[in-house]
Amino acid sequence: MDFSRLTDAMASRSYDKIADICDQLMLQIASQGVAYQDEWPYAVHLLGHIYLNDLNSARFLWKSIPISIKESRPEMAAVWKIGQQLWTRNYAGVYDAIRGFNWSAEIQDFVTSFAGKYTKRMLDLLTCAYSTISIQDTALFLGMNEHDATSYALQQGWTVDAASQMLTVKKQTVVTEQKIDLSKLQRLTEYVFHLEH
16 A cells, blocks of 8 residues: 555655545545555544544544454544544543553644644634633633633633733634726726616
8 A cells, every 4th residue: 555645644744634535545545446454654644634624524434443443543442432432522632642651653744734723723722712711711611721821822812810810812803805997996986876867
């Protein structure tokens, strides 16, 4: 089996392409009738779907993996544990699953990248959902201790009220540009003028 495209994507840290590359390779190899299950990089494939937040594809992939392979590859099971925590929206559990396994060198950077992306996604969610939030809840959502969560939030421009142990969220300003074509404005003016006279 030729995993060069996958190896290149992993080396260049193009993690957003991993799931698609693995899906295409799997279809290509399966269509040739080659037995691939024993050497397939299921942990990387699963994490590729989880990285894209495509939990349905991750679930279907998990269900298609033979039980003997699930039982013999603890790293793949650890990746699936992350997926399970995401599926049940156990935000702290996602971080526990990430920290709770000693990842191989092959997948360590991928997991670290996912963790950073997930933390950013959670921060964006908190920014949209809250105007104020307790430090304790922020730490839970970001998978950090309270001190680190407070420092991280302050770096994002949030403010802290030490007395109430609450963080005030800094809403991101939404910039919308209206591109107006002057010729269209001129035609609209002429049309309205024509209707009035």
